[in-house]
Amino acid sequence: MRHENQSMRNVMFSYRSLVLLAVLAPSAHAQISGQVLDSLSLAPIGGALVTLQATTTRTTTAADGTYTLPIASGANLTIVAANKGHYNASISTSAPSTGNQILLEAVPTMDNGAYPFLTPTNCGMCHYDQLAEWIASPMAEAGQNTWVYDVYNGLGSPGGLGGFVYTRDSVFAATNPNSECAACHQPEPWIMSPGRALEDISQLSASAMHGISCEVCHKIAHIDESKLNFPGIFPGVVEFSQPYSPDQVEYGVFGDSDINMGWMRSSYQPQLTATMCAACHQDSNDHDEDGDFEDAGGVISEPTYYEWLATPYADPADPRAATCVTCHMPGTDATKASSLPFAPTRQAGQIREHRIVGTTPEFLENSCELKVRPARQVGRYLNVDVFVTNTGAGHHVPTGVTVRNMILLVEAWRISDGQKLKSVGSQMVHDLGGIGDPALGYYAGLPGKLFAKVNHDAAGNGPTFYTDATGILWDNRIPALATDESAYRFVVPPGSGELRVRARLIYRRAFRSFVDAKQWTTTGHGQPLEDIAAPYYGHLMEEEEVRLNVPTGVR
Incomplete structure (x- = not known):
């Protein structure tokens, strides 16, 4: 009997346990x-x-x-x-x-051909922080870039007619006088009238002066990823949304914005984190003028997007994954994306900065690591190995338009009297480093190395501007995560003493001969040009020194 009672109690306990679990389950797995x-x-x-x-x-x-x-x-x-x-x-x-x-609700595909772009100031009424950041960005100044005008028609600065001028010198000047500069640098006018030329720099419209404005990016509905070498906001490649009100759309990447206010409705566009950047940072020339920038024979002028795509950074599953936005639009401490009272409060870091910079001192000085292997004396010679590793950029260094370049300088001297050691190695800075007085930044022939992508024209001459390029003479730029190694040999002077070896890595915005031809003293955005300024004649990215004691009497 006691056994039966115990069995009954066990059954009742199990039943009550099941009931309790059933009650608790919704809250535990809600x-x-x-x-x-x-x-x-x-x-x-x-x-x-x-x-x-x-x-x-x-x-x-x-x-x-x-x-x-x-x-x-x-x-x-x-x-x-x-x-x-x-x-x-x-x-x-x-x-x-x-x-x-x-x-x-699907975003309408029918466009309003007379759509008036919202001005950045209008956007700033609700997005004040983003407007303030954008105003200080290169994007805001793209339509007024004097270097672009100097290359296009020579009218951007007093010396702009020197060197290559597209409308005067290009093999395509007669057949394609407008070129495609406006597709990236003045996209608002271009979108309304594809194929148009840059506006007269002395009579720029407000739309041209907006450069790459808020709506240029936030109205991109889709980009055909099989045609990324087409330049800028190109018809048939970049789908641009300009619906009629009250169906106005602004694309973004949050995916959780639910604004629906007639003049602005949110839509998710994941291509805005990287692929969108390819519209202007990945392009080729149209070598045969058939309207196809992807066919064989074209020369890629800006390869930045594809450079990134080939790295581990482009793999979302890689722990190092990073998009263009990750680096060039870092998160801020802001918790509100707009001043609207009902804007949700977000975690710090989720809202992105809109300065969208690249070649600032911070970026340049954190893109590479420079190492000098401890110098080795071999008889009367001093052997030096230098390593440059692209540790911080998600693309090649340098990248961008083909005039960008980077110079490695290597030198050795005796500390006691400052006597420079003679270089007898074959590794020297290319002529594009500037032929002339080294004290004025003309570094050609010095021990070191110039990193660049150099195009050639139909006659095999280079460098040539990318519009006229038919091939690449050489490209020794450093891919992401890769290391360049170069070796140098110096003659140890008679006598003894402590020797010092120094390596410096210097960034330049253009080849020195091109800078001289255009008589440039400022950047295209009006900032002082470091390429022509002492002491480095470029921006110092990295510097490293090592010392070596040489015994007395070594010759």
């Missing part, structure tokens, strides 16, 4: 679930993002549009769904809950 559908067809949308707004709680819908967010509890939660090609949409719900349907 979720928000539902389905994302197209608002017109009611077709399920697979691959859509579903996010608890302003958090990292996010999931992706299954092929049937269903989703589940692991949210244990909460009331009045804003859940946002986003999918490329649709406006973002949100619901307010509580956790746990099921059957939460979110309808996404």
Whole structure:
């Protein structure tokens, strides 16, 4: 009997335990679930993002549009769904809950051909921080870049007619006088009238002076990734959205913005983190003028995007993963993306800086590591090995337009009297480092190395400007994470004493001969040009010195 009573108590305990677990289960595994559908067809949308707004709680819908967010509890939660090609949409719900349907409306594909771009000032009424950052950016000044004008028609600065001038010297000057400069440097006018030339620099419109403005980037609906060598906002490659009101769209990468105010509706566009940059930082020339910038025979002028794409940084699964935005638009401490009272509060670092810089001292001085192997004396010679590693850039160094270059200088001297050691090695700075007085920054022939991508024309002569290039003479720039090694030999002078070896890495915005031909004293944005300024005649990126004691009597 006692055994039967004990068995009954065990059964009752197990039953109560099951009931208790059933009661506790919803709170222990509480979720928000539902389905994302197209608002017109009611077709399920697979691959859509579903996010608890302003958090990292996010999931992706299954092929049937269903989703589940692991949210244990909460009331009045804003859940946002986003999918490329649709406006973002949100619901307010509580956790746990099921059957939460979110309808996404497709962004219209019909454009308003007379659409007036919102001015950056208009955008700044709600996005003040972003406007203030952008105003100080190279993007804001792109339409007024005097170097661009000096290369295009020679009218950007007093000496601009020196050296290569496209409208005068290019083999395409007669057949394509407008070129495609405006596709990147004055995109607002170009978008309204593709194929147009740069505006007269003395009579620039407000649209041209906006450079790469807010809406130039935030109106890009899609970029054909099979045609990235086409320049700028090119028709048929970059799909640009200019819907009629009240369907105005602004694309972004948050994926959880649910603004719907008529003049601005949010839409998710993941290409804005990197691919969008390729529109102007990856391009080739149209060597045969057939309108195809991807065909064989074209020479890539700016290879920056494809350089990045070939690195581990472009792999989202790699722990080193980083996009263009990661480096060039770092996160800020701001917690509000706009001044609107209902803007969600975000974590610090989620809102990106809009200065969008690249060749600032901070970037240049953190892109490479310079190492000098302890000098080795071999008889009467001093052997020096120098290593330059691209540790900080997600692309080659240098990168960008083909006039950019980097110079490594290596020298040795005796400390006691300053006597320079004679170089007898074969590794020397190329003539593009400048032929002339080294004291004035003409470094050709000195022990060292010039890093650049040098194009040639149909006659095999180079460097030539990329529009006229038919091939590449040489390209010794340093890919991301790669190391360049070069060796040097110096003659140890008679006598004894302590020797010092110094290596310096210097960045230049243009080949010295080109700078001289154009008589440039400032950058295209009006800043003092370091290329012609002592003591480095360029920007000092890295410097390292080593010492070596030479015994008395060594000859």
